[in-house]
Amino acid sequence: MDIRQLRAFVAIAETGTFTAGADRVHVTQAAISMQIKQLEREAGVRLFLRTPRRVLLTEAGERLLERARRILREHDAALAEMKELAGAESGRLRIGTASAMIASDPLPQLLQELRARHPRAEVTVESGTSAELVRQILAGELDIAFVSLPVEARGIETELLSRDELVAIAHPEHPLAARRVVDAETLAQERLILGERGGNTRRLIDQFFTQAGVRPHVTMELSRTAAIKRMVEEGMGVGIVPSQSVREEVAEGRLVAWWIKGAERINWELGLARLRDGYDSPICKTFIRLCRRHFKGEDQPRAKTASRRTRA
Incomplete structure (x- = not known):
């Protein structure tokens, strides 16, 4: 039982003849007769009674008609919804x-x-x-x-x-605030505030210290860059974040940023x-x-x- 068969069945039931039904669904009378035969064979019952002037629904046909109409309505509604989605509204x-x-x-x-x-x-x-x-x-x-x-x-x-390049950030009153560049050894001695483990940025930072042969002193692990910046602003330690994320704070003098020597390969x-x-x-x-x-x-x-x- 497919949509074409159900549409042919409803067309015949509503028009009263195979000829008119075929015209409605734009197929030949032979084609619509074949569709109904296949539908009746699958259903195992006759759906129409043929008379000289028109066809009549059997009891099975009457029961199928309402269900067929409902199926076709849902089918057409689904197609309309998909077309609407394709229309991008x-x-x-x-x-x-x-x-x-x-x-x-x-x-x-x-x-x-x-x-x-x-x-x-x-x-x-x-x-x-x-x-x-x-x-x-x-x-x-x-x-x-x-x-x-x-x-x-x-x-x-x-x-x-x-x-974006990763930079180290510190409070403006940090003893090394006047520097422009720091290295891995210097950073490893600071109280570091980094992103939580599992993130790509943290993994890259850990790899950087490992390759430099130093063990960093990590005092805080936070999930958000905003939280790292806030802690550094309060003088709680030194952070490592993407440079674009601290443009405003550095411009306003709330933080200082250092380029990290040898960290060119750990861009965010x-x-x-x-x-x-x-x-x-x-x-x-x-x-x-x-x-x-x-x-x-x-x-x-x-x-x-x-x-x-x-x-x-």
Whole structure:
């Protein structure tokens, strides 16, 4: 029993003849007769009684008619909804962000532009660590997320949006405040305030100290860059964060920033993560284009790129 057979059955029942029913569904009389024969064979009962002037429904046909109409209504409604989604006026997009900086700027502007193009779309935003957001994408709970790179998960593809250097930050009254550059040995002697373990940025920092052959003195591990900056402002220690995240504080004299000698290879990288070979809905495609335009100045999307490393 398929949709074409049900549509043919309803057409005949409502018009009263095979000829009129065939005209309604735009097939030949022979074709519609074959569809009804197949439907009756599958149902195991006769659906019509043939008379010289018209056809009549059997008891089984009468029972099937209302169900067939309901099935066709649901079928047509589902197609209309899918066409509406394809038309990009509505839809759903579940976004994750591992960066508080992105959540405050530029995400609000991106969402405003997205709303203008998809006025009836349902958009949600969740925060978490990069690892947590990747797990949610793999579980089908998120469609796309801003994460720090690289992502080491099978089934996830990422796209680099921006790159930023990591800098050390301290209180303006720190004894070394006048310096411009510090090395790993100097930082290892400070009371360090770093991001929590498990994040990409923290992993890169740990690798930097390991390669330098020193063991850092970590006194705090915090989940948010904003919390790290606040602790450093209170003189609780020295932090390591992306340089763009402290532009305002450094400009206002609330913090000082040092370039880290030998840390050129531990740049902080922001990317978009989503399922590899997954379905990008119209609203998701629009969001990706908006992100590319904001971060890269692009108007046209580039080909998708897979994560640089994958792990089972």
